[in-house]
Structures are given as structure tokens and as C-alpha cells.
Amino acid sequence: MRSDYSSGFLKDMAPMLGEHYVKWLPYCREAVRATALEMKDPEVLANALGIPVTDEVLEGLSSAWFSPLLAYLERSGKLLRPYLVCLCLEAYGKDPREWRRQVALAELIHSSSLILDDVSDDSLFRRGAPSAHQLFGMRVAGASALAWLNLGFRLAWLDREALGEQSTHALIEALSWEHFVTGVGTTIDVTWAWRRHERRLPSQYLQQVVHRSTSYTYRLPLKIGAITGGAPKADAERLAAFGEELGLAFQLVDDILNIKPDDPHWGKETAEDIVQGKRSLQVLYALERLEGARRRRLLEILDSRTHDPEVLREAVALIESTGALWDSMALAQKFRTHCDDILQGLSLAPIHRERLGALAEYVVRRAR
Amino acid sequence: MKTVESHPFPEARARGTKALEQLLPRQCTPQWLELMTGPARFDWDVEAIQQGFVDPLYELFDQKTERWRPTLAALLIEAGGRAPERYPAMLAAVELQHLALLLLERLRNGRNIAESTAPETRLPLPVLVTVAYTAKQMASTLVIRHEGALATGTRSWLAYQVSRALYEASAGMAVDIQFAEKEASPRERWHLRLLAPLTFRLPVDCALAALDRHEASGARMLREAASHASIAYRLAMDVLGRRARARGEPAQALHEVPIHWSPLAPRPGETPSVAWRRSVESGLVAEVLSHARRERQEAGEVLATADGPLAATLRVFIEAVVDMRLAEAEEVCHAE
Numbered sequence: 001m002r003s004d005y006s007s008g009f010l011k012d013m014a015p016m017l018g019e020h021y022v023k024w025l026p027y028c029r030e031a032v033r034a035t036a037l038e039m040k041d042p043e044v045l046a047n048a049l050g051i052p053v054t055d056e057v058l059e060g061l062s063s064a065w066f067s068p069l070l071a072y073l074e075r076s077g078k079l080l081r082p083y084l085v086c087l088c089l090e091a092y093g094k095d096p097r098e099w100r101r102q103v104a105l106a107e108l109i110h111s112s113s114l115i116l117d118d119v120s121d122d123s124l125f126r127r128g129a130p131s132a133h134q135l136f137g138m139r140v141a142g143a144s145a146l147a148w149l150n151l152g153f154r155l156a157w158l159d160r161e162a163l164g165e166q167s168t169h170a171l172i173e174a175l176s177w178e179h180f181v182t183g184v185g186t187t188i189d190v191t192w193a194w195r196r197h198e199r200r201l202p203s204q205y206l207q208q209v210v211h212r213s214t215s216y217t218y219r220l221p222l223k224i225g226a227i228t229g230g231a232p233k234a235d236a237e238r239l240a241a242f243g244e245e246l247g248l249a250f251q252l253v254d255d256i257l258n259i260k261p262d263d264p265h266w267g268k269e270t271a272e273d274i275v276q277g278k279r280s281l282q283v284l285y286a287l288e289r290l291e292g293a294r295r296r297r298l299l300e301i302l303d304s305r306t307h308d309p310e311v312l313r314e315a316v317a318l319i320e321s322t323g324a325l326w327d328s329m330a331l332a333q334k335f336r337t338h339c340d341d342i343l344q345g346l347s348l349a350p351i352h353r354e355r356l357g358a359l360a361e362y363v364v365r366r367a368r
Numbered sequence: 369m370k371t372v373e374s375h376p377f378p379e380a381r382a383r384g385t386k387a388l389e390q391l392l393p394r395q396c397t398p399q400w401l402e403l404m405t406g407p408a409r410f411d412w413d414v415e416a417i418q419q420g421f422v423d424p425l426y427e428l429f430d431q432k433t434e435r436w437r438p439t440l441a442a443l444l445i446e447a448g449g450r451a452p453e454r455y456p457a458m459l460a461a462v463e464l465q466h467l468a469l470l471l472l473e474r475l476r477n478g479r480n481i482a483e484s485t486a487p488e489t490r491l492p493l494p495v496l497v498t499v500a501y502t503a504k505q506m507a508s509t510l511v512i513r514h515e516g517a518l519a520t521g522t523r524s525w526l527a528y529q530v531s532r533a534l535y536e537a538s539a540g541m542a543v544d545i546q547f548a549e550k551e552a553s554p555r556e557r558w559h560l561r562l563l564a565p566l567t568f569r570l571p572v573d574c575a576l577a578a579l580d581r582h583e584a585s586g587a588r589m590l591r592e593a594a595s596h597a598s599i600a601y602r603l604a605m606d607v608l609g610r611r612a613r614a615r616g617e618p619a620q621a622l623h624e625v626p627i628h629w630s631p632l633a634p635r636p637g638e639t640p641s642v643a644w645r646r647s648v649e650s651g652l653v654a655e656v657l658s659h660a661r662r663e664r665q666e667a668g669e670v671l672a673t674a675d676g677p678l679a680a681t682l683r684v685f686i687e688a689v690v691d692m693r694l695a696e697a698e699e700v701c702h703a704e
Contacts, residue, residue: 049536049539049562051558051562052558054558056554056556056558060543060547060552060554061543064539064546065542116497116501119497120497120498122481122493122494133479133480134480137484137545137549138475138476138477138479138483138493138497139476139484139541139542140542140546143472143538143539143541144542146501146504146535146538147534147536147538147539148535149535150532152531153508153531153532153535154535156528157524157528165520169512169521172508172512172524172527172528172531173512173513173527175508175531176508176509176512177509177513180505180506180509181405183498183502183503183505184401184502186498186501186502187416187417187420187495187502188413190420190494190498191413191416191417191419191495192413192416193494194420194492194494195416195419200413201411203410203411204410204413206409206410207408207412207413211405
């Protein structure tokens with residue numbers, strides 16, 4: 001694991017959250033690693049794929065299917081998603097150690113989605129190293145990620161006896177729906193870049209965030225935790241709503257950090273969103289407020305796909321001059337406040353609610 | 369190549385067409401989006417969904433009109449004594465999976481967008497892969513949320529089978545591409561077995577779920593026969609596709625589902641027509657067809673041990689569709 005990337009962010013967390021997170025981090029790492037590597041066991045693989053697993057099969061799959069994902073897992077991100085599953089399980093009286101696959105599921109899906117995001121955006125870097133498609137090619141990386149995403153259903157299915165019929169159904173439904181709506185949200189994102197629409201609205205951007213960015217970041221891990229933990233229906237719904245608010249706040253902060261990173265270990269190309277011509281909330285705000293030559297200049301830069309740092313800095317200055325970053329941050333804070341309102345309705349002990357509240361605070365205060 | 373004018377099962381095919389049009393209307397509306405994703409919290413950009421998802425999918429849907437997969441599912445459901453029109457979501461799901469696979473097959477494996485987008489597609493790569501992703505993932509959502517005629521446990525099982533077919537095929541595709549890149553020669557063409565489920569096995573799974581026979585003793589045999597038939601079909605299509613490319617037919621008009629690692633694939637620097645000529649003269653085409661025949665025979669042998677209307681219907685389907693393509697491919701081989 002790259003320690004410079006994966007540990008520095010703890011300073012952004014409240015101690016009561018940071019300590020709990022650090023307590024579960026080794027288990028999360030082990031659960032993810034064990035679940036991913038378990039697939040290399042010939043017997044497990046044969047059962048999963050329904051074909052005899054010879055050395056040649058193992059070698060072929062290791063190289064094409066496992067390697068792209070393992071490259072991301074070895075660079076280990078923050079593992080916040082499996083931690084969230086642990087937090088929920090513990091909150092509802094379950095031992096996360098008895099639910100290794102469901103803990104790992106959240107990270108396997110998250111990492112797979114990052115590979116697909118990087119393919120879609122043609123991103124050069126992820127977690128400070130070349131993106132999967134730079135290493136393995138677009139199609140191998142994409143097919144590998146899609147295979148892992150859908151292998152998640154098997155992880156749920158394998159635990160169906162322990163989960164029971166209703167929870168298995170709920171988990172498979174959650175996975176299906178979240179995967180699908182992520183595609184719908186991404187459709188808007190990539191279509192805007194393709195058709196270079198200028199008249200898009202901030203409210204339309206937020207709608208695509210609801211479906212794209214909130215899913216794998218927070219809503220799905222919280223659903224996995226709530227369903228596996230056996231949360232009451234009302235709590236499960238509130239946790240999903242909490243995940244959505246958190247995901248909205250996360251994305252708006254992420255958009256700001258993308259063009260103005262506050263940490264030398266950001267791990268991505270600076271102002272990548274401007275390079276890709278993305279119409280994020282701050283860009284839409286700026287386009288609404290800029291006039292004449294300044295507006296035309298921002299559009300020109302967005303459509304140029306330039307990597308020139310000086311030109312990118314010019315675009316950031318134009319956006320910042322309109323107050324767009326400030327207003328995006330204010331909206332992120334509003335979503336963060338919604339989180340507190342939702343937490344009040346949960347039937348959990350105060351300590352668990354406080355941890356979730358601290359997580360919301362971390363999301364808007366983080367430097368990366 | 370024979371086209372839909374000679375479709376052997378026009379009614380079942382029409383059900384497949386109708387099912388997709390019912391579950392994914394050609395004109396995207398806020399009502400459809402709400403049905404599929406829930407109420408809008410802010411504002412939908414309906415136009416973007418239309419341009420970036422619905423239109424590209426229907427463009428392909430209108431080009432590829434055989435609908436073999438929903439046709440097979442509908443035939444089997446009917447043979448089992450139920451009305452296929454009660455199960456539109458699963459019929460739409462299997463066609464969506466097929467369309468998504470076709471879209472992805474159009475790409476090259478470059479290390480960036482410019483290297484990866486195939487010249488014949490007008491869609492930028494991010495849009496194309498997103499259409500394919502969304503279509504694939506819509507399939508399991510359709511089954512688990514919109515196939516109301518199935519019991520809860522059966523819907524979970526079928527959604528799992530949809531996802532299983534996806535991860536098997538995706539893993540198979542990744543290996544297939546890498547074999548092709550490395551010019552490796554797998555001793556056994558096992559990766560074809562991973563690519564098979566999305567062809568005819570998933571439609572069999574749909575029918576088994578509709579008939580509530582997914583746990584019945586004969587289910588395994590039907591699935592196995594469908595897998596063998598799928599491989600035979602893909603190999604025959606590989607021969608027909610390579611020959612069509614050698615003759616300069618436009619890619620959009622091809623009915624192929626290519627296999628990237630294939631003895632028939634052009635070598636570096638070789639044109640499709642030179643590769644085809646070499647493949648014919650060296651006996652590679654005959655070898656591929658021989659493999660296809662063996663798979664077809666195995667499908668027949670498995671079905672010979674199975675009784676009942678489902679096995680009989682699958683047999684009829686294989687004879688009509690797989691044998692038709694095999695015969696066409698053999699005719700091509702002999703003509704050369």
C-alpha cells in the first residue's frame with residue numbers, strides 16, 4: 001500500500017471516527033484481499049464459472065480478469081466503503097467478522113466502478129499510478145471491471161442461507177438498481193461532454209449526481225450494511241437517504257478539489273474535469289454568471305481538452321471569480337446538514353449516530 | 369446470409385420486439401425514468417438520456433432484428449404451458465444483454481480513447497461504453513423489480529443468473545481479447561464456454577424461472593445443451609463474419625458476434641481477405657467448423673437424454689437456428 005496516499009487523510013477525521021475507523025481498517029483490508037484472492041482458488045473459480053479450472057485457465061483469468069482490479073486494490077484507497085459496512089453491522093449488533101464477503105463487496109464494487117469511470121473519462125492516473133486501461137487496454141480493463149461488479153451478486157447469493165430469502169432479495173435488488181441508476185447518471189455526464197450542451201441546468205447536474213456519484217460512494221455501502229445487519233425497514237430507508245445526502249456533498253466537494261486540490265497527494269491529474277470539458281455544478285454556476293468574452297473564453301477552454309497548466313489555471317480563476325466554488329461548497333454544507341436531520345430518526349444508539357455524523361463532517365472537510 | 373424474412377419463429381420474435389419497446393419506450397419520458405429510477409429529486413435531462421442511451425440502443429436494435437434470445441425464451445415458456453407475454457421484462461432483459469455485447473464488440477483494445485474507438489461507430493467511446501453498461505445493468509433490474517409474475521425467490525434467482533451470465537461473459541471477453549493480443553493459442557477453447565451464457569443459456573434460465581422449474585432435475589441438461597449450442601453458433605458466426613469482412617461488407621451489416629482469439633483472425637499487417645484466403649487454404653476454416661459441429665453434436669446428445677416439451681422445443685430451435693448458420697458456414701467453406 002502507498003502509505004503517503006492512504007494515511008494522511010486521517011487528520012481530516014474527528015478522533016472518535018478516526019479511532020473506530022483505524023480499529024476496523026486492518027480487517028477491512030484483509031476482508032477485501034481475502035475475498036478477491038479467494039477467486040484464484042481453482043475450486044472456488046470452477047464453482048463460480050462452471051468450467052474446469054486447469055493451469056491454463058487460471059493463468060488466463062489471472063492475467064486478464066484479476067490483474068486490473070488487483071492493481072487498484074494493491075494501491076489501496078481509504079477503504080471507507082467496507083468500513084461503512086462494518087459500522088452498520090456493528091450498529092445493528094452483528095459481528096463484521098462473520099460477514100467478510102459483504103464487507104469486501106462494497107470495496108470490490110467501488111474499485112471496479114473506478115476502473116469504469118477511468119475508462120469513461122480516459123483518466124491517466126488513479127491513486128497516484130497509471131489507470132487500469134493505461135496498463136491493460138480499454139476493453140480488457142472494462143470487461144474485467146464489469147465481471148467484478150457482477151461477481152458481487154454471487155457474493156450475496158453465496159450467503160443466502162445466512163441472510164435469509166428477504167434480505168438476499170433486498171441485497172440483489174439494491175445491487176441491480178444501484179448498478180443501473182449509476183449508468184443512467186453517467187449517461188447524462190458523458191452525453192453532456194459529447195453534445196457540448198451549454199444550456200444545462202445546475203438542477204440537472206444534481207439529478208445526475210443523485211444517480212451517478214452517490215451510489216457507489218455511500219448509498220450502496222450503507223444499503224449493504226443495513227440489509228446485512230438486519231436493520232428495521234425504516235432505518236434502512238433512512239440510511240439510504242443519508243448515503244444520498246452524503247454522496248451529494250461528497251461529489252460537490254470532489255468537484256472543487258478536482259480543480260483546486262488541497263493536498264500534494266491528490267493522486268489524479270489536476271483540473272482533470274476541465275481537461276475533459278465537464279459541466280460540473282461550479283462550471284454551470286460560472287457559465288450562468290459570466291458574460292461576453294469571459295464566458296466565451298471559459299467555454300473555449302472547456303471544449304479544447306487542453307492539458308496546458310497555465311490555461312487550466314486561467315479556467316479555474318474564471319470559475320472562482322464568479323463565486324461558483326463558494327456557492328458549491330455552501331450547497332455541500334446544506335446536504336451535510338440534511339444528514340444530521342436524517343440521523344436523528346435512526347433507532348441506533350447515540351455513539352453510532354455520532355460516528356455517522358462525524359463521517360458527514362469529514363466528507364465536507366476533507367482535503368482529498 | 370439468411371435474414372429475418374425467413375425467420376422461423378415470427379410470432380416469438382415479435383414478442384421479443386414488443387417486450388423491449390414496452391419496457392424501454394423509444395421516446396424517453398419523465399414517467400419512464402420515474403418508473404425505472406424513482407421520483408426525480410431535482411430535474412431530469414430527458415433529452416440527454418434520449419440521445420445518450422435510448423437512441424443509440426434503438427439504432428442497433430433496428431439493425432439486428434433476429435431477436436434469437438427472446439425468441440428462444442418465448443418458445444420455451446410457451447412450450448411449458450405459460451403465456452410468454454406475461455413475462456415482458458425477462459424477454460427485454462435478454463435482448464438488452466445481447467445489444468450491449470454487440471456494442472462492446474465494436475471497440476478495439478487501445479490504451480486510450482483514440483486508440484480504442486472503432487472507426488465504424490459514430491458514438492464517442494465514453495458514450496458507447498456507457499450505453500452498453502447501462503443496458504447490461506438494466507437487465508437484472510428489469511428482472512428483479514419488474515417481473516411481477518415471478519415469486520420473490522425466483523426473481524432473486526433469475527437476477528443472479530443474469531448477473532452470473534454477465535460476469536462469466538465479461539471475464540471470458542477479457543481473456544479472449546488478451547489471448548488475441550498475445551497471439552496465444554489456448555489448448556482448449558475454454559474461454560468460448562465463458563462467452564456462451566449470454567447467447568442461449570440465459571434465455572433457457574428465463575424460461576425455467578417463468579415455469580418455476582429452475583430447480584427441477586432436467587434444468588441442468590437444458591442449460592448444458594444451450595451452452596454447447598451457443599458455442600456452435602458463435603463459431604459458425606465467426607466463419608460467416610470473417611468471410612463477410614473479407615468481401616468488404618460493412619461492419620454494420622454483419623450478423624457476427626466475433627471471437628477475438630480465433631484461428632481465422634488476421635495476422636498483424638494482414639488484410640481480412642488475405643487472412644480469409646489463408647484460413648481456407650490451410651484448412652483452418654474446416655477445423656473451426658469441425659469444432660462447431662462437435663459442440664452441436666454434444667448439444668444433441670445432451671438433449672437426447674432429456675424428455676418433455678422444453679427439451680423438444682430447444683431441439684427444434686437448435687435445428688432451425690444453429691443448424692441454419694452451420695449449414696451456411698459449411699456452404700461458404702465448400703464454395704471456396
